[in-house]
Amino acid sequence: MDGSPIAKRIALAQQGVATLLAYLNSAEYLHRSDDPENCDFVFGNPNEMPLAGFVEAMQKWSVPQNKDWFAYKLNEPDSREAVAESLQAWRGVRYDPEDIFLTTGAFGALAVAINALVNPGDEVIFISPPWFFYAPMIIAANGVPVRVLTDMRTLEPSLQAIEEAVSRKTRAIILNTPNNPTGKLYSEGFLKRLGELLVHKSHQIGHSIYLISDESYSKIIFDGRKHLSPTRYYPHSFLVYTYGKTLLTPGQRIGYLALSPEMPEREALREGLLMTQMVTGYAIPNALLQHAIRDLDRLSIDIPHLQTKRDRMVAELRGMGYELHVPEGTFYLLPKSPDPDDVAFSRRLGRQKVFCLPGSVAEMPGYFRISITASDEMIGRSLAGFRAAIERVKA
Numbered sequence: 001m002d003g004s005p006i007a008k009r010i011a012l013a014q015q016g017v018a019t020l021l022a023y024l025n026s027a028e029y030l031h032r033s034d035d036p037e038n039c040d041f042v043f044g045n046p047n048e049m050p051l052a053g054f055v056e057a058m059q060k061w062s063v064p065q066n067k068d069w070f071a072y073k074l075n076e077p078d079s080r081e082a083v084a085e086s087l088q089a090w091r092g093v094r095y096d097p098e099d100i101f102l103t104t105g106a107f108g109a110l111a112v113a114i115n116a117l118v119n120p121g122d123e124v125i126f127i128s129p130p131w132f133f134y135a136p137m138i139i140a141a142n143g144v145p146v147r148v149l150t151d152m153r154t155l156e157p158s159l160q161a162i163e164e165a166v167s168r169k170t171r172a173i174i175l176n177t178p179n180n181p182t183g184k185l186y187s188e189g190f191l192k193r194l195g196e197l198l199v200h201k202s203h204q205i206g207h208s209i210y211l212i213s214d215e216s217y218s219k220i221i222f223d224g225r226k227h228l229s230p231t232r233y234y235p236h237s238f239l240v241y242t243y244g245k246t247l248l249t250p251g252q253r254i255g256y257l258a259l260s261p262e263m264p265e266r267e268a269l270r271e272g273l274l275m276t277q278m279v280t281g282y283a284i285p286n287a288l289l290q291h292a293i294r295d296l297d298r299l300s301i302d303i304p305h306l307q308t309k310r311d312r313m314v315a316e317l318r319g320m321g322y323e324l325h326v327p328e329g330t331f332y333l334l335p336k337s338p339d340p341d342d343v344a345f346s347r348r349l350g351r352q353k354v355f356c357l358p359g360s361v362a363e364m365p366g367y368f369r370i371s372i373t374a375s376d377e378m379i380g381r382s383l384a385g386f387r388a389a390i391e392r393v394k395a
Helices: 005-013 015-024 052-061 077-091 105-117 134-140 159-165 188-205 266-279 287-291 293-297 303-320 342-351 376-394
Strands: 100-103 123-128 144-151 170-176 210-214 237-242 255-259 368-371
Touching: 015 342, 052 287, 052 293, 077 100, 077 255, 077 293, 100 105, 100 266, 105 134, 105 170, 105 210, 105 237, 105 255, 105 266, 123 134, 134 144, 144 159, 159 188, 170 188, 255 266, 287 293, 303 376, 342 368, 342 376
Parallel strands: 123 144, 123 170, 170 210, 210 237
Antiparallel strands: 100 255, 237 255
């Protein structure tokens, strides 16, 4: 892998992936499963049994109804129609089923969008701190990642900074709301102004800047807030969604890429997107998940319970002396590391049988990320470890 041209380009442009791999290969993390008392908050993995409805749907739709039940699948018409109906009920917008492309989760949808749009040397803007694979995926498509930093006071990026980042080579911008890792839900005012800015800059540079709206966590919202899709405010938009977050089944990957009904060129993009799906590692979900999609669309983990876990952990950690804000969505917390070296502090936590993601992985040195998909029992068990780690740093 060291000799791979893609690996070399990614290593030069995105240190977070190297930090992630080093942490995952550390002795503390590699041996975490050896002890049932360990508390793993690194990824958004389930720590309890899956939803009963999900298991029932898998069992129901695994029974073949014809000889082609498990044959090669593309974007199956019934699956597309199911997503279109869901979007109309949820968003109040009617999508053409032909503009919906079923993918292997949001990861697949993002890969398809980026690879379909980006020519060698094209620039793609993304907001930092980001999901840590945006930059590698842009680089793998022979594009150039362009970071715009978040204002850590408001947790929103500066529109002026976005405007300054646009050049004649800008092909797309990726926006993630609610944001992983900050949990920020972008405001309507910000999204409207961003749409106006993209219209203005597209006209100025002579071609459309596409908006790739990563809405993986758009149904995981707290405190009665409402999610607003950036696609409402800009016509040249791709909506990215995955069922893996609301079902908490990251190993059973199904999601979609949907073209905005207001996108003038969407019909011209369809053939290219299908071809990209096929050559990007066949980024089309397997037959069983497509058959089950209507049943899966109705399911969700317990969001109020997730909010209760958020509130408990925020209160407990603040009481110990950790600094952290209250996320508006997603299932992550982002405390400041008491030790400026967040990787070293994450390893210190590991020695207390508590495993968290170093902030440096997500371009946030000096922070660490906690996934609250943990069980209540695991959260309770972890508190002594969080306390011991910060007290040792203070001492």
